Amino acid sequence: xxxxxxxxxxxxxxxxxxxxxxxxxxxxxxxxxxxxxxxxxxxxxxxxxxxxxxxxxxxxxxxxxxxxxxxxxxxxxxxxxxxxxxxxxxxxxxxxxxxxxxxxxxxxxxxxxxxxxxxxxxxxxxxxxxxxxxxxxxxxxxxxxxxxxxxxxxxxxxxxxxxxxxxxxxxxxxxxxxxxxxxxxxxxxxxxxxxxxxxxxxxxxxxxxxxxxxxxxxxxxxxxxxxxxxxxxxxxxxxxxxxxxxxxxxxxxxxxxxxxxxxxxxxxxxxxxxxxxxxxxxxxxxxxxxxxxxxxxx
Amino acid sequence: xxxxxxxxxxxxxxxxxxxxxxxxxxxxxxxxxxxxxxxxxxxxxxxxxxxxxxxxxxxxxxxxxxxxxxxxxxxxxxxxxxxxxxxxxxxxxxxxxxxxxxxxxxxxxxxxxxxxxxxxxxxxxxxxxxxxxxxxxxxxxxxxxxxxxxxxxxxxxxxx
Numbered sequence: 063x064x065x066x067x068x069x070x071x072x073x074x075x076x077x078x079x080x081x082x083x084x085x086x087x088x089x090x091x092x093x094x095x096x097x098x099x100x101x102x103x104x105x106x107x108x109x110x111x112x113x114x115x116x117x118x119x120x121x122x123x124x125x126x127x128x129x130x131x132x133x134x135x136x137x138x139x140x141x142x143x144x145x146x147x148x149x150x151x152x153x154x155x156x157x158x159x160x161x162x163x164x165x166x167x168x169x170x171x172x173x174x175x176x177x178x179x180x181x182x183x184x185x186x187x188x189x190x191x192x193x194x195x196x197x198x199x200x201x202x203x204x205x206x207x208x209x210x211x212x213x214x215x216x217x218x219x220x221x222x223x224x225x226x227x228x229x230x231x232x233x234x235x236x237x238x239x240x241x242x243x244x245x246x247x248x249x250x251x252x253x254x255x256x257x258x259x260x261x262x263x264x265x266x267x268x269x270x271x272x273x274x275x276x277x278x279x280x281x282x283x284x285x286x287x288x289x290x291x292x293x294x295x296x297x298x299x300x301x302x303x304x305x306x307x308x309x310x311x312x313x314x315x316x317x318x319x320x321x322x323x324x325x326x327x328x329x330x331x332x333x334x335x336x337x338x339x340x341x342x343x344x345x346x347x348x349x350x351x352x353x354x355x356x357x358x359x360x
Numbered sequence: 361x362x363x364x365x366x367x368x369x370x371x372x373x374x375x376x377x378x379x380x381x382x383x384x385x386x387x388x389x390x391x392x393x394x395x396x397x398x399x400x401x402x403x404x405x406x407x408x409x410x411x412x413x414x415x416x417x418x419x420x421x422x423x424x425x426x427x428x429x430x431x432x433x434x435x436x437x438x439x440x441x442x443x444x445x446x447x448x449x450x451x452x453x454x455x456x457x458x459x460x461x462x463x464x465x466x467x468x469x470x471x472x473x474x475x476x477x478x479x480x481x482x483x484x485x486x487x488x489x490x491x492x493x494x495x496x497x498x499x500x501x502x503x504x505x506x507x508x509x510x511x512x513x514x515x516x517x518x519x520x
Binding site for chain 1: 409410411412413414415417499500502503506507509510511512513514515516517
């Protein structure tokens, strides 16, 4: 009887251990509420889909991005200890997300939008970090980047970051309601400006035309102007905007596709999983930004 | 007596020859499904499906669940035509299709079959007058049915 009890306990402990997130040694286990918050914020970023190849394991990296400087491949951010971020401390993960530095001090290329993720509140960063550890670990070695511009990482990139990269400032705590909440979700979490804001000659986002659309978006996409300009911008109602972000359905019956379709769908979570209140907050914020006349496409 | 026999033989041979020629030409020529401008045809079909879907959503908001069945039925029939509207070599300047359509043809065909399946599911739910099932089928229809192709295979239009 006692042997049986011990066996059951061993199975229970083993099962719980297998289900628990992979936490670094000595770290305090996150609460369920924190993990839920982490998953929510993860979804509000679009599910970190840049780190997931379509129809492949979540966060395992390998997705290719071509830029004027060469080609990079998204890294494995699953909790695998050898090829992913499983051996990183929470602080190291947070530093990578918001400051773009790996534990060895190496600078991450700003294809990962740390200049805007820098605007995330500390509590959200902690929660996302905890959630990232719950996603199944995948052993997949990172593909090396191919930089074609001489001295790009040693000279050009630091100079570019210092001179041109706009940087968000993190709030003391994440705004909970209203337009401030919408602004926080759009700017820092959803990083909408990374695709929807045109870029200058230096490839920095032109924030004087924030969200005014981009003819040459990522992966050759044409990204619409979502400022409230009546002729060239987004003229949907706040309800229609919230509906679109929740379902992908446009008012004319068309359905989102491309990268927007991906971020709405997300990976383990996406924009579609945000609360109605947050989607409306985003919509109200989009209605409040300065209208910019910028016709995109035909 | 001999002349009619020859005439009959000539007529018979002619009929066989005509039938053979017809069969041969029928085998070579593919069934025509549209106006001849396949890009315009498929864009019309997509717009038609968009209108049907917008109408279905309006009916859902009005609580007219059963009426959604006819929209779903039409979308299912339309979706069955999708693969034949993307013949090889039909990627023109006017087309918003990505080359992936032809490079990953089995995936594209699977996605269009998913559109048919989701439409049939929605139709059956609506016809059964089961509001809960219809609402459930409606909830993810856009992403699952239309989005299954739009996300990987279409260059998104800069729609407003």
